[in-house]
Structures are given as C-alpha cells and as structure tokens.
Amino acid sequence: VGRLIAEATGASFFDLQAEVAQRVGVPVRKAMRSWPDQHVEPALRLLGQELESGQPTVVALGSETLLERARRLEALETAVVVGLDAPIETLLGRARANEHWLARIGEVDGGLAGALQARRESYAEVHAVLRTDRTSPEEVAARATAVWQRDPIAVAAGERTYCVEVGVGAALTRSRMAVGGASLLLVVTDRNVGPLHAAPLVAHLAVDGARVESMALQAGEEHKNPGALLSVWERALAAGADRSSILVALGGGVVTDVAGFAAATYMRGIRWLALPTTLLGMVDASVGGKTAVDLGAAKNAIGAFWQPMLVLCDPEFLRTEPQRGYLGALAEVLKSALIGDPVLLELLEQQTDAVLGREASVLTEIVRRSIAVKARVVSRDERESGLRAVLNLGHTVGHALEAAGGYGGLSHGEAVSLGLVQALRIGQALGRSPDALLERVRGLLARLGLPTLPSKDRLEAAVELLTHDKKRKGNVVRFVVAEEAGRVGSVSLELSALESLVRRLNDQ
Numbered sequence: 001v002g003r004l005i006a007e008a009t010g011a012s013f014f015d016l017q018a019e020v021a022q023r024v025g026v027p028v029r030k031a032m033r034s035w036p037d038q039h040v041e042p043a044l045r046l047l048g049q050e051l052e053s054g055q056p057t058v059v060a061l062g063s064e065t066l067l068e069r070a071r072r073l074e075a076l077e078t079a080v081v082v083g084l085d086a087p088i089e090t091l092l093g094r095a096r097a098n099e100h101w102l103a104r105i106g107e108v109d110g111g112l113a114g115a116l117q118a119r120r121e122s123y124a125e126v127h128a129v130l131r132t133d134r135t136s137p138e139e140v141a142a143r144a145t146a147v148w149q150r151d152p153i154a155v156a157a158g159e160r161t162y163c164v165e166v167g168v169g170a171a172l173t174r175s176r177m178a179v180g181g182a183s184l185l186l187v188v189t190d191r192n193v194g195p196l197h198a199a200p201l202v203a204h205l206a207v208d209g210a211r212v213e214s215m216a217l218q219a220g221e222e223h224k225n226p227g228a229l230l231s232v233w234e235r236a237l238a239a240g241a242d243r244s245s246i247l248v249a250l251g252g253g254v255v256t257d258v259a260g261f262a263a264a265t266y267m268r269g270i271r272w273l274a275l276p277t278t279l280l281g282m283v284d285a286s287v288g289g290k291t292a293v294d295l296g297a298a299k300n301a302i303g304a305f306w307q308p309m310l311v312l313c314d315p316e317f318l319r320t321e322p323q324r325g326y327l328g329a330l331a332e333v334l335k336s337a338l339i340g341d342p343v344l345l346e347l348l349e350q351q352t353d354a355v356l357g358r359e360a361s362v363l364t365e366i367v368r369r370s371i372a373v374k375a376r377v378v379s380r381d382e383r384e385s386g387l388r389a390v391l392n393l394g395h396t397v398g399h400a401l402e403a404a405g406g407y408g409g410l411s412h413g414e415a416v417s418l419g420l421v422q423a424l425r426i427g428q429a430l431g432r433s434p435d436a437l438l439e440r441v442r443g444l445l446a447r448l449g450l451p452t453l454p455s456k457d458r459l460e461a462a463v464e465l466l467t468h469d470k471k472r473k474g475n476v477v478r479f480v481v482a483e484e485a486g487r488v489g490s491v492s493l494e495l496s497a498l499e500s501l502v503r504r505l506n507d508q
C-alpha cells in the first residue's frame with residue numbers, strides 16, 4: 001500500500017521493515033516482531049535524514065514501531081499516520097498463509113491476543129485506521145492518500161483521540177462523510193451564527209435523506225448556562241435522538257462548550273462534531289476536549305472532558321466574526337507562537353495586513369500552526385499534570401486584569417494581550433526574556449490593534465486580586481516566561497514578589 005501511495009503521488013518511499021531486515025541480514029518476509037535495537041536505531045536515523053530533505057515521503061512501518069508513546073507522538077506531529085487493520089479472522093487467514101508470520105506471532109507474549117492488544121494501543125492514537133479486508137490494495141491506497149491530503153492534526157487522548165482539519169470549505173465538504181450512518185443529526189448553533197451559516201450546512205448534511213434537526217441557542221456568554229444545556233437535552237429527546245445520534249456544534253466557543261457538554265451527558269454520552277466559527281473556537285476551544293457551562297458567576301463550573309469525534313475549521317466562517325473577538329483571539333495565536341512555533345510569529349509579523357484582512361490562505365496556515373502547538377502540549381499532558389501550565393503564558397496577570405473591575409471591561413483576548421506584555425517584562429526583569437522579544441511582541445500586538453499597556457486603575461485592582469488569591473499553594477505561583485520565540489520556561493515566584501515586580505515595572 002505504501003508503495004502504491006508513493007507511485008500515485010510522486011512521493012518517495014521508505015520501507016522501515018525492509019531497511020532493518022537488510023541490516024539484520026534476513027529477507028523482509030522473515031521480519032521479526034522485536035528487531036534488535038542496534039539494527040532499528042540506524043534505520044530510524046536513516047529515515048530521519050530522508051525526512052529532513054523535506055520531500056514528501058511515504059513510510060511503511062509496523063504498528064510495534066509506534067508502541068512507545070513518545071515515539072508515537074513524534075510520528076503524529078511530523079507525519080500523517082494511517083493504520084491498516086482487518087478483522088481477526090482475516091488476520092489469522094493471512095498469518096496461516098505465511099509460516100514466518102505464524103512464527104512471528106508465536107514470539108509475542110500472549111501470542112495473537114498480545115499482538116492485537118499491542119496494535120490496539122498503537123492504533124488508538126493515529127490519524128485514521130483503514131480496513132483492508134474486502135477491498136483492493138489500490139482502494140486502500142486511495143483512501144490513505146485522501147487522509148494524507150486533508151492533513152489532519154491529531155489530538156492524542158488514548159481511545160478518545162480525534163483530529164482537527166483546517167481548510168477552506170472543510171465544513172461543507174467533510175461533515176457529511178464524517179457523520180455518515182448516524183440515525184439523527186442535531187445541529188446546535190446560536191441566533192447570530194445560525195442565519196449566516198446554518199442553511200448550507202443543514203442542506204449538505206441532509207443529502208442522502210439523513211434526518212437533520214437544528215436549533216439556535218441565544219448568543220453570548222451570559223447564555224452559556226444550565227438553561228441552554230437543558231434546551232439542547234429537551235430538543236434532542238423530542239427529536240428522538242438515541243445513542244447513535246450525533247450533535248453538530250456550529251458556532252463560537254459558547255456553542256461548542258454547551259453542545260459538547262450536552263453530548264457528554266445525553267444518554268451517558270453521544271458523539272459530537274465541532275464546527276467552530278470563531279478564531280478562538282478554532283485555536284483554543286477545539287483542542288483538549290473540555291466542555292462546560294457557567295453557574296451564575298462561576299465560569300465553566302459544570303463540565304466534562306468529552307472529546308469531539310472530529311473538528312472541522314473552515315476559515316471562511318471567520319469572515320463574519322465580530323472584530324473584537326477576532327482580534328482578541330489573535331493574542332492567543334501569538335501566545336501559541338511564543339510557546340512553540342517561531343515560524344508562526346514570523347508569519348504574524350510579515351502577514352499582518354493579510355491577517356487583519358482575514359485572507360483565507362493566511363488564516364488556514366495560522367490556525368493550523370496554533371492548533372498544532374496546543375495539540376502538542378495537550379497530547380503530551382493528557383492528565384493536566386504540569387506541562388499544560390505553559391499554556392498559561394500571559395494568563396497569570398491577564399486573568400487578574402480581566403477580572404479587575406468586573407468582566408465587563410476587557411475581553412479575554414485583550415486581557416491576554418496585556419498579560420503577554422506583562423509576562424515578557426517580568427521575564428526580562430528576571431533575566432529570562434530577551435529585550436528584542438519584548439519589543440517584537442509589543443510591536444506586533446499594537447499593529448494588530450490590541451492593547452499593550454493597562455490603565456493605572458485597572459493594574460492596581462489586578463495587583464490586589466493577584467495577591468489576595470488564596471487558592472494558590474503556599475502563595476507561590478509557577479510563572480511562565482518566554483525565553484525565545486518558540487520556547488518557554490517557568491519560575492517559581494512568591495505572590496509578594498510578583499506583586500512588587502508588577503508594581504515596579506509599571507511605575508517606570
């Protein structure tokens with residue numbers, strides 16, 4: 001199959017098994033399950049060199065190569081990974097036809113069951129798994145090529161791994177295929193997005209006579225509450241939704257948070273497809289599987305981790321997003337660039353006008369890159385054990401500024417913009433952030449029309465909030481600092497030290 005894909009696309013082909021077999025000195029059909037490391041490592045190094053050429057390359061490898069999670073994640077981040085599978089009877093039949101395969105299975109702890117369990121673990125976290133029974137190798141190759149061309153980003157979460165696809169037209173070309181076979185589709189949108197974007201989607205989903213219902217929630221954060229949740233549950237029930245129905249969320253972060261949580265809870269959890277229509281919904285809310293509603297003033301107080309089956313990000317939706325939310329989300333994009341993608345920072349700097357003009361081609365690239373940074377962090381830290389803290393860059397002071405004077409003043413994105421500048425100044429004062437980076441970030445934010453300097457009053461109120469936040473362990477915060485474009489670190493700071501730093505820096 002790998003060879004067929006390479007031939008059809010003009011890519012080069014690298015067969016890892018063959019490379020190792022040659023080093024071991026046996027024919028590839030005698031491939032063993034556990035190759036000796038001293039032969040695998042040089043073959044992997046050779047592969048690395050191949051890939052550095054930047055040429056499109058198809059790599060064939062055994063699922064056991066991806067068993068180690070760190071290696072699997074590395075593969076997911078650098079390539080599109082497709083697993084080939086078949087029902088156990090087919091696999092057994094194939095094994096019987098090849099004595100070496102039979103012997104190979106015998107080498108594994110637990111025999112065939114052990115081999116399949118290992119494969120299951122590898123295949124849980126790949127971009128796609130394709131069945132190879134009752135179909136030709138050419139057909140499998142064509143399907144794998146289609147996955148490759150969509151260039152999905154995987155958010156690895158064990159059995160709940162899912163993909164994010166970014167592209168002009170993604171919503172209207174991919175949704176139907178993704179939800180095929182569902183008994184009922186319930187499109188959940190809001191009263192602003194619905195009139196603008198729901199009709200073509202509903203028409204697209206309803207091709208082939210699928211049952212499609214839709215509903216529009218009241219728009220805005222003040223409606224992200226249990227009432228909205230209840231209305232989705234009731235609508236789903238009235239429409240006769242069952243466990244094989246799918247919720248399709250079309251809207252900003254409020255809609256995806258509400259619909260996602262409704263999906264998490266309806267009949268103990270049903271599938272949902274996310275079609276974010278705001279930049280924040282795409283670059284932030286689409287990665288991580290968090291869903292929630294607010295309870296009174298307590299933001300996201302009631303929620304669940306419930307990964308969507310797929311996220312489709314269509315930059316065309318962003319043309320109609322209100323300007324303030326769009327600009328604010330650019331602060332989050334810049335945050336991601338600082339955390340893990342220097343090219344993204346350059347792109348924002350060099351294409352500022354295209355970004356402000358919401359040009360689809362530039363947006364596609366920017367959204368992709370931001371999502372990839374967050375996906376990398378989240379995948380490596382499924383259980384929120386610490387690494388995810390880097391995503392707080394700009395948010396320690398940012399959150400305090402946002403909360404100061406109530407949530408009416410600054411938008412979240414504007415607060416993050418201010419918080420990023422504060423974080424860089426603090427990093428600079430601590431000798432961790434370079435002067436030039438501070439200037440780059442400040443300059444870029446200003447050109448994007450985002451605030452860089454908080455008012456004296458707001459800052460004063462924010463400092464008060466920061467130091468009176470008793471939730472923090474031992475009054476010490478792990479403060480995230482930007483060390484260079486694409487690299488962050490952290491420092492333990494006593495709250496009192498943070499307070500005096502912020503005061504001193506802003507008095508100058």
Ligand SMILES: NC(=O)c1ccc[n+]([C@@H]2O[C@H](COP(=O)([O-])OP(=O)(O)OC[C@H]3O[C@@H](n4cnc5c(N)ncnc54)[C@H](O)[C@@H]3O)[C@@H](O)[C@H]2O)c1
Pocket residue numbers: 190191192193196219220221224251252253254255257277278279280281284285286287288289290291292300317318319320321322325
């Ligand atoms: N789940 C997560 O991990 C996560 C991450 C970040 C933010 N969030 C949540 O997301 C919410 C904020 O998201 P948001 O900024 O998208 O806000 P939002 O969903 O309220 O959308 C902002 C406004 O724009 C309108 N709108 C949305 N898309 C539009 C479009 N394409 N054209 C015209 N109007 C459009 C909406 O109706 C709304 O009035 C917050 O509740 C936040 O908690 C969740």
Ligand SMILES: [Zn+2]
Pocket residue numbers: 332395412416
């Ligand atoms: Zn944020």
